[in-house]
Amino acid sequence: MHEMNQLTTFWFWVIGGVKVLAVFTVVMLVVAYMTLAERRVSAFIQDRLGPNRVGPFGLLQPIADGLKNIIKEETMPGTSAKLYFVLGPALAIMPAVVTFAVIPFAAPLPTPVGTVDMIVADVPIGILYILALSSLAVYGIVLAGWASNNKYAFLGGLRASAQMISYEVALGLSVIAVLLLAGNVTLTEMVWQQQQLGLWFVFPLSLAFIFFVISALAETNRLPFDMPEAESELITGYHTEYSAIKFSMFFIAEYSHVLTASALMATLFFGGWDIPVWTGDDMFWHEGALIRGFDDAGAPIAATPSVLITLLTLGAFCTKTAFFVFLYIWIRWTLPRFRYDQVMHLGWKVLLPAALGYIVLIAGTMLVLDQLGVPFGLLYGLVLTGVSGVTTIAFFFFIDRDRVIAGAHGMGAVARRREASRALLARRAAANPDGSVS
Amino acid sequence: MAISVKVMRRPEAGRTSYMRATLKGMSLTFKHLLRVKKVTLEYPEDQPDLHPRWRGTHRMEVHADGRPKCVACGLCPTVCPANCIRLVGGEDDQGNRYPIVYEIDEFRCIFCGMCQEVCPVEAIHVGQHFENAEYTRDRFVYDLDRLMEQDHPTTLLWDPSDPRSE
Numbered sequence: 001m002h003e004m005n006q007l008t009t010f011w012f013w014v015i016g017g018v019k020v021l022a023v024f025t026v027v028m029l030v031v032a033y034m035t036l037a038e039r040r041v042s043a044f045i046q047d048r049l050g051p052n053r054v055g056p057f058g059l060l061q062p063i064a065d066g067l068k069n070i071i072k073e074e075t076m077p078g079t080s081a082k083l084y085f086v087l088g089p090a091l092a093i094m095p096a097v098v099t100f101a102v103i104p105f106a107a108p109l110p111t112p113v114g115t116v117d118m119i120v121a122d123v124p125i126g127i128l129y130i131l132a133l134s135s136l137a138v139y140g141i142v143l144a145g146w147a148s149n150n151k152y153a154f155l156g157g158l159r160a161s162a163q164m165i166s167y168e169v170a171l172g173l174s175v176i177a178v179l180l181l182a183g184n185v186t187l188t189e190m191v192w193q194q195q196q197l198g199l200w201f202v203f204p205l206s207l208a209f210i211f212f213v214i215s216a217l218a219e220t221n222r223l224p225f226d227m228p229e230a231e232s233e234l235i236t237g238y239h240t241e242y243s244a245i246k247f248s249m250f251f252i253a254e255y256s257h258v259l260t261a262s263a264l265m266a267t268l269f270f271g272g273w274d275i276p277v278w279t280g281d282d283m284f285w286h287e288g289a290l291i292r293g294f295d296d297a298g299a300p301i302a303a304t305p306s307v308l309i310t311l312l313t314l315g316a317f318c319t320k321t322a323f324f325v326f327l328y329i330w331i332r333w334t335l336p337r338f339r340y341d342q343v344m345h346l347g348w349k350v351l352l353p354a355a356l357g358y359i360v361l362i363a364g365t366m367l368v369l370d371q372l373g374v375p376f377g378l379l380y381g382l383v384l385t386g387v388s389g390v391t392t393i394a395f396f397f398f399i400d401r402d403r404v405i406a407g408a409h410g411m412g413a414v415a416r417r418r419e420a421s422r423a424l425l426a427r428r429a430a431a432n433p434d435g436s437v438s
Numbered sequence: 439m440a441i442s443v444k445v446m447r448r449p450e451a452g453r454t455s456y457m458r459a460t461l462k463g464m465s466l467t468f469k470h471l472l473r474v475k476k477v478t479l480e481y482p483e484d485q486p487d488l489h490p491r492w493r494g495t496h497r498m499e500v501h502a503d504g505r506p507k508c509v510a511c512g513l514c515p516t517v518c519p520a521n522c523i524r525l526v527g528g529e530d531d532q533g534n535r536y537p538i539v540y541e542i543d544e545f546r547c548i549f550c551g552m553c554q555e556v557c558p559v560e561a562i563h564v565g566q567h568f569e570n571a572e573y574t575r576d577r578f579v580y581d582l583d584r585l586m587e588q589d590h591p592t593t594l595l596w597d598p599s600d601p602r603s604e
Contacts, residue, residue, distance in 0.1 A: 045467045049478040334467040335460060400457045 007114040015113075019120050020101075027100050031255040032062035034325060038255075041326065042333045072244040077148060080241065084147035089242065089249035092140025095133040096256035102129050103263045104188050106273050106314035107283050108290060110305045115290055118273070118310060119188060126186035127175060130264065131168075134219065137253065138164040141221075141228060141238045144250070148241035156237025159340070160221065160228035166347035167218035167225075170211055173355035177208035177362050178268050181384070191272035192284040196293070197381045200276070202269040204384030207358050207392045209269045211351055213327075216265065218347065220257040222328055224335040225343055232337075262324035263317075270320045273313035281309050354395060361391060490594040493549040493564040496542050496580065497588035506586055507561035510535045514553035514562055522546035523553060540582040544570060555595060563592035 007015060036051070036058060043050025052058040076085065106118035123129055138160055145157020178201055182190040194200050202209045218225035229237035239250045266272060275281045282292050283303045292303035338346070365387045374380050479486055488494075499507040510527025526539040551564045567590035572578055 041471065043478075044471045044473075044476075047470055047473060047475075047477045049476050049480070330464065330467065330471075334463045335456075396457060 007116065011113045015116050023100060023120050024097065027256060027259065030259060031252055032066065034255045034259065035065065036062050038329050041329045045333045066248065069245050069248040074244040074246060077241050079149040081147040081149065084143050088140050088144030088147055089246045091143060092137055092253040093249045095136040096253040099130050099133050099260045100263065102126055102187055103267055104191060104272055105317045106310045107281050108305050109307065109310040115305055122186065122188055124186055128185055131172060134257065135164065135168055137257065144242065145238035150241050152234040153238050153240045156228040156234050160238060163218055163225065163227055163343060166344060167215040170347060170351035170355050171215035171219055173359060174208040174211040174215060176359055177205050180363055180366060181205060187267050187272065190268060191274055194271045195274050195282040196376060198378040199381035199385065200269060200271040204381050204388055205269065205362065206388045207395060210392065211355050212265065212269065214351065216261040217331065220261050221254065222258065223332040224338050226337060227340055227343055230337055258325060258328050262328065263321045265324045266317060266320035273317040275312060275316045281313050350399065358391060361387065488566040491596065492566045493551045493593050494567040495544065495565050495570050495588060495590065496585055497563050497565050497590065497592060498582065498585035499561050499563065500586050506537060506582060507559050508537045508540060509559055510537045511558060513556045513558065517552045517556045519550060519552065520546045520548045537582060540585065542580045542585065544578045544580060551593060554593065565590045565592050
């Protein structure tokens with residue numbers, strides 16, 4: 001059995017540095033390949049093939065793109081505010097890159113010098129750090145939009161800030177439901193609580209998950225909420241005036257946001273690196289010792305970290321994240337862009353009150369369960385799943401009831417047909433005043 | 439009221455739900471994602487099937503002894519709407535007319551195929567060929583030798599009894 005001790009200060013710094021470098025490199029690589037995935041998936045959805053010429057299956061395409069963007073000429077609009085114009089992309093990319101630091105991506109790894117947590121920085125503020133920093137990204141966008149001295153860029157920046165404010169609320173409220181259930185803000189503890197509950201939070205908090213996905217789409221400025229860069233209205237919005245590597249930086253920022261949001265969905269609602277059903281991978285630092293759980297008497301059971309478990313859990317985490325990245329791309333290439341008033345309507349008038357009500361409901365249910373003395377476990381989770389399931393169905397029934405939208409063309413046709421049949425009836429009534437049927 | 443104002447009937451934002459339409463769209467795009475048959479033609483490897491009446495690069499038909507079939511009658515430069523054919527005719531000892539200079543500017547040509555239609559000896563043709571990129575502009579003026587070298591299939595003339603060439 002491995003020695004399960006925490007790292008000494010020296011090794012903490014060394015391994016910390018290695019983790020920072022490794023995670024940064026991997027995130028940048030994944031972001032590069034997400035651009036390829038985006039192009040390939042969109043091509044396949046549209047019955048095309050997509051870029052498949054540079055390297056096998058087009059695998060070297062991101063490198064070619066990156067090289068091209070580095071070599072290209074950088075334009076600087078003569079009327080722009082130079083300092084802020086340069087600062088914009090830097091401010092946009094910085095929060096996007098650092099948010100991944102607090103997401104745990106695998107079970108702790110045993111090494112000769114101690115057990116290493118597979119997370120760059122297990123800071124006690126966890127999700128709050130992500131919320132705080134990811135909102136900073138909008139400063140980059142607004143600054144870029146304003147400094148470009150271009151009306152489209154400026155409108156893009158304005159839209160970005162309005163949208164960010166609107167959906168930050170819904171995002172925060174959907175996270176609060178998770179915080180209520182997890183009882184803590186660190187993401188490692190959230191994974192642990194999901195392992196303890198025996199259920200991923202997506203089941204007991206199904207509606208919160210749906211709200212989180214919708215707001216995360218809006219927060220990352222992805223279609224159907226890409227108002228800041230709506231091509232058909234604003235050219236490309238805030239980065240209209242940017243070229244070469246500065247444009248690339250906005251691109252990298254957007255995709256890192258997508259990656260972080262996907263990883264966050266996986267961590268908050270799908271158990272993070274947890275492998276479903278199997279409890280052998282459950283691991284958590286409890287009072288200085290790595291434990292797997294508690295026995296019936298409440299005494300901690302020691303965990304057995306191993307390289308295999310770390311690799312398996314890393315695989316689980318990557319699979320879940322990859323699924324959400326795919327979901328992002330899939331949604332983008334399916335749905336058209338929302339109209340601006342519809343975006344605001346959905347954010348303020350639907351998601352905000354619904355998320356608030358949902359929190360009250362979840363908190364109430366948890367209060368009742370705690371008062372009844374139901375232990376935090378499968379039964380607790382199943383009761384919440386039932387309540388959430390009913391709420392989710394009720395929510396969708398309510399918003400979908402009698403409010404199906406068809407294409408404007410189809411609606412015109414329906415209206416015309418209705419008009420025609422009404423006219424026909426009127427004519428029949430006029431020709432046959434006594435109402436008898438011949 | 440303006441002549442062509444089309445009022446679109448749209449429900450206001452508060453009365454719309456996109457749930458069913460969204461789910462329908464998602465399933466549709468997923469089906470297309472999994473579809474094996476794609477419309478992309480991987481061009482340099484796979485060549486497109488050109489229609490028999492595709493009008494592309496010209497070619498000049500040649501007699502068995504290597505002389506061009508052209509009799510320098512001057513119909514093609516006359517009929518050419520883009521004025522891209524330059525023809526200087528000559529006559530040999532037996533009184534046969536032949537082209538001394540015959541040039542077609544492929545840049546000016548609009549590939550209408552009228553030169554082929556008007557030619558009394560079926561000498562000049564437009565062909566089923568489109569890959570005529572060059573490094574310099576002057577290479578696009580095809581002289582007689584170049585036109586005689588072309589070996590791609592010639593274009594089928596329009597047949598009034600078979601208007602869709604079926």
